[in-house]
Amino acid sequence: MRVVFAGTPAVAVPSLHAILASDHEVVAVLTRPPAPVGRKRVLTPSPVHEAADAAGIPVITSDKPHEPGTYERLRALAPDACAVVAYGALLREPALSLPTHGWINLHFSLLPAWRGAAPVQHAIMAGDDVTGASTFRIEAGLDTGPVIGTMTETVRPWDTSGDLLDRLAESGPALLVSSLDALADGSAQPQPQPPDGVSHAPRLTxxxxxxxxxxxxxxxxxxxxxxxxxxxxxxxxxxxxxxxxxxxxxxxxxxxxxxxxxxxxxxxxxxxxxxxxxxxxxxxxxxxxxxxxxxxxxxxxxxxxxxxxxxxxxxxxxxxxxxx
CATH class of the missing domain: 3.10.25.10 (Formyl transferase, C-terminal domain)
Known part of the structure; x- marks a missing residue:
């Protein structure tokens, strides 16, 4: 499939590399614009941006893919699917309906638990013994879309959110690639999320x-x-x-x-x-x-x-x- 990869922080880079190594074609990377870093607040490209440059992949920098300029660039690419890992921006129409198979998000929780921006942090703070990752098709609601696949990961007694997120960032890409494979060959069977067990993980301050x-x-x-x-x-x-x-x-x-x-x-x-x-x-x-x-x-x-x-x-x- 023709895939646009959307991601921003370092935890998304292993997923980009995994798709690049797969049978799918990454036609472009969508990432948030450069942000100020360090005491001198130097504008710096995102880790995903730097990884895409290193791989020779075209980069689109935007945090509003629904706006005309970004949307037209995405539409011209004719993606079959957009893979999302910690992109960090809201997806709206008409961009949401653009890819044939939708926007497929790798989310670091076992949905419907811990919907939101900080699932790993909230899982640790709540004392969860097991967490994991889910792939799902993004819809208008916050992390409410049908789930394509899941994997589990044990929360170790002294894990920090950084420790756990690093492990999920390395193990999760295989789930994302297998979900894209299943969409491509027609074997994917996305399942609606159950109404029970919903919890929310807002961004930490x-x-x-x-x-x-x-x-x-x-x-x-x-x-x-x-x-x-x-x-x-x-x-x-x-x-x-x-x-x-x-x-x-x-x-x-x-x-x-x-x-x-x-x-x-x-x-x-x-x-x-x-x-x-x-x-x-x-x-x-x-x-x-x-x-x-x-x-x-x-x-x-x-x-x-x-x-x-x-x-x-x-x-x-x-x-x-x-x-x-």
């Missing part, structure tokens, strides 16, 4: 990473891992933001009140609503990441030292706190 030390240790552990590497987990100490790496709940540690800090020969601990957690890496205000033990030595922690207990936006953690 910085506030999702703000730790409330009054929550259970298991929930804080999942929150931090789900927000690693982005948008990042954090707390404050004396009003100044401190970035947090993943933590480990410790059942036999000396009891601490929420937010209380303690440095011992066994590590640096923080009190939560249940058992303490052991810190691994932190980034103090204005400094690079460092081992928590190194930070604690420099900070000369005493019994009165603690992370701030501040109001955290309500509504982010209601489901997660019920699944300890």
């Amino acid at each position: 910085a506030e999702h990473g703000h730790v409330d030390w009054r929550r259970p240790a298991a929930a804080i552990d999942r929150q931090i891992r789900g927000c690693t590497p982005a948008p990042g987990a954090w707390t404050t100490r004396e009003g100044h933001r401190v970035k947090l790496g993943p933590v480990r709940p410790v059942q036999n540690a000396t009891a601490l009140v929420p937010g209380q800090l303690a440095a011992t020969a066994d590590g640096v601990f923080v009190g939560t609503g249940t058992v303490p957690v052991r810190l691994d890496r932190i980034a103090p205000p204005g400094k690079s990441w460092m081992a928590a033990a190194d930070w604690a030595r420099g900070a000369r922690l005493g019994e009165a030292d603690r992370f701030d207990i501040a109001d955290v936006a309500a509504g982010h953690h209601s489901r997660q706190d019920t699944q300890i």
Whole structure:
């Protein structure tokens, strides 16, 4: 088939490579326009854009494929299907009806669970033991289209969202290619998503990473891992933001009140609503990441030292706190 590939971040690149290595013809790549990167905010092409350039594939940069200029370029390509992996822009008519077999999305969840922009992050934060990937035909609703194929992936106890997303980005492309194959030979049988089991995974903001030390240790552990590497987990100490790496709940540690800090020969601990957690890496205000033990030595922690207990936006953690 003639395929237009739509994707933007690095996690989409393995899927592009997989389709290029298949029997399908990638006639163009659709990706979002260059974005400012780094402290100097230098406009930089997306990872998918750079991969397409390296492969000699024509690139269309647009975040509005329904608008006349982009739509006419896509129509001239006469695609049989458009494969989508983390494109990051809304698909509307008339572009939605353009490909013969539609826009086929590789989504990193077992639909109808975790519809939305951040399925991997929300799966970890909710404490799911198993997740996976689904291919489906995009329709007007948010990730509501009929499912073509699925694959499963175990969520490991200490997975961050970055760890899990990397694995899905490497294993998912085979599912995408097999779904395109099935569409091409007529064997695909897309199935409507069931009405039960629907959950939503909206894009995370910085506030999702703000730790409330009054929550259970298991929930804080999942929150931090789900927000690693982005948008990042954090707390404050004396009003100044401190970035947090993943933590480990410790059942036999000396009891601490929420937010209380303690440095011992066994590590640096923080009190939560249940058992303490052991810190691994932190980034103090204005400094690079460092081992928590190194930070604690420099900070000369005493019994009165603690992370701030501040109001955290309500509504982010209601489901997660019920699944300890």
